[in-house]
Amino acid sequence: MSAVYFHIPFCKQACHYCNFHFSTSLKYKDELIAAMHKEVLLRKDELPETPLDSIYFGGGTPSLLSPAEIGSLIATVKNHFQLNPEVEVTLEMNPDDYRDGYFEEIKAAGVNRLSVGVQSFMDGELMDMNRAHNAKEAFDMMYEVKKYFTNFSLDLIYGVPWSSMSTWQKNIALALGFDPPHISSYALTIEPKTVLAKQVADDKVKLPHEETIAEQFDLLVEMLTSKGYDHYELSSFALPGYHSVNNSAYWQGKPYLGIGPSAHSFYQNQRSWNLSNNKQYIKKINKGKLPIEREQLTLVDQYNEFVMTGLRTSSGVALNEIKNRFGDKFAELFEKQVDKHLARYHLYWDGDTVKVTKQAKFLVDGIASDLFLLNL
Numbered sequence: 549m550s551a552v553y554f555h556i557p558f559c560k561q562a563c564h565y566c567n568f569h570f571s572t573s574l575k576y577k578d579e580l581i582a583a584m585h586k587e588v589l590l591r592k593d594e595l596p597e598t599p600l601d602s603i604y605f606g607g608g609t610p611s612l613l614s615p616a617e618i619g620s621l622i623a624t625v626k627n628h629f630q631l632n633p634e635v636e637v638t639l640e641m642n643p644d645d646y647r648d649g650y651f652e653e654i655k656a657a658g659v660n661r662l663s664v665g666v667q668s669f670m671d672g673e674l675m676d677m678n679r680a681h682n683a684k685e686a687f688d689m690m691y692e693v694k695k696y697f698t699n700f701s702l703d704l705i706y707g708v709p710w711s712s713m714s715t716w717q718k719n720i721a722l723a724l725g726f727d728p729p730h731i732s733s734y735a736l737t738i739e740p741k742t743v744l745a746k747q748v749a750d751d752k753v754k755l756p757h758e759e760t761i762a763e764q765f766d767l768l769v770e771m772l773t774s775k776g777y778d779h780y781e782l783s784s785f786a787l788p789g790y791h792s793v794n795n796s797a798y799w800q801g802k803p804y805l806g807i808g809p810s811a812h813s814f815y816q817n818q819r820s821w822n823l824s825n826n827k828q829y830i831k832k833i834n835k836g837k838l839p840i841e842r843e844q845l846t847l848v849d850q851y852n853e854f855v856m857t858g859l860r861t862s863s864g865v866a867l868n869e870i871k872n873r874f875g876d877k878f879a880e881l882f883e884k885q886v887d888k889h890l891a892r893y894h895l896y897w898d899g900d901t902v903k904v905t906k907q908a909k910f911l912v913d914g915i916a917s918d919l920f921l922l923n924l
């Protein structure tokens with residue numbers, strides 16, 4: 549199993565909370581796409597010779613690219629990699645980019661899954677976040693998505709400024725009205741150097757209380773699991789058969805190749821990331837050089853990642869797997885360290901596997917970091 553990810557670093561406008569790498573100018577779009585094709589060629593031997601299970605267009609806003617541009621990138625991947633006949637090809641899309649005929653064109657280009665950045669169905673919340681779309685555009689687009697795609701995901705954000713339990717409940721119910729096979733939902737976080745960080749510091753925006761955010765998360769889990777969704781990762785919910793192939797590859801430590809500025813890659817315990825600058829990225833690639841930094845993960849780094857992703861996903865952390873992959877000493881330490889979290893009912897044993905209890909799911913990142921090792 550392996551995957552290719554394209555980071556499309558353009559957005560119409562900057563959402564107030566976002567610190568991803570993107571530019572609001574399309575000035576270098578053509579050069580950048582040409583450079584991405586070249587990067588695929590330069591790095592085609594960096595994945596094992598197993599068929600690709602996923603091609604994913606994220607960003608940024610990939611739906612700012614034309615279907616022909618998306619199709620040409622898919623074709624380049626097809627020319628250089630073996631593809632699983634069932635390969636999942638996902639396009640992240642924002643509602644304001646929808647136009648008549650778009651879905652026929654991107655399906656013809658090879659996209660078979662959409663990930664729609666709805667975030668909220670309330671105009672006030674969308675405006676507060678400075679999203680480029682309004683609620684009507686979100687509804688209109690979702691009706692169209694349902695006509696053309698059986699496999700799609702819908703993104704929602706909780707912990708939004710001024711939100712309450714009732715506005716959040718309404719948002720979840722409206723999302724469920726579209727029967728999305730997959731929902732990703734994240735808590736709004738205050739990232740440094742964002743407009744939101746400044747607004748909060750200046751007291752111009754009020755985020756809900758920590759307890760309200762935790763309650764919003766609990767409500768999300770309750771409403772979705774009661775409708776048959778599998779809560780398979782902290783932020784991810786899927787109906788049977790609709791787990792995200794791309795994200796599952798990350799969580800299972802499978803190799804993936806990230807193409808484009810700021811994209812990350814992983815193979816043979818080496819993590820690498822491209823520089824986050826469109827102009828410099830193009831310049832380097834055009835000279836035949838990779839705009840990349842690499843880091844070899846130590847055994848302790850690998851163990852820490854294994855614990856974090858295991859606890860965040862429904863698979864949990866299997867003691868036997870720790871023994872096999874990292875050795876007895878790691879397993880002994882793990883058993884000792886989980887004790888205090890077992891006593892607090894934050895973790896429990898499910899056979900040989902440690903999992904997070906329902907009531908502690910929202911705290912999982914803190915619990916996992918507490919189990920991290922600094923060295924051995």
Ligand code: SF4
Binds near residue numbers: 560570
């Ligand atoms: S559209 Fe997505 S990537 Fe672009 S600014 Fe908004 S949240 Fe960030």
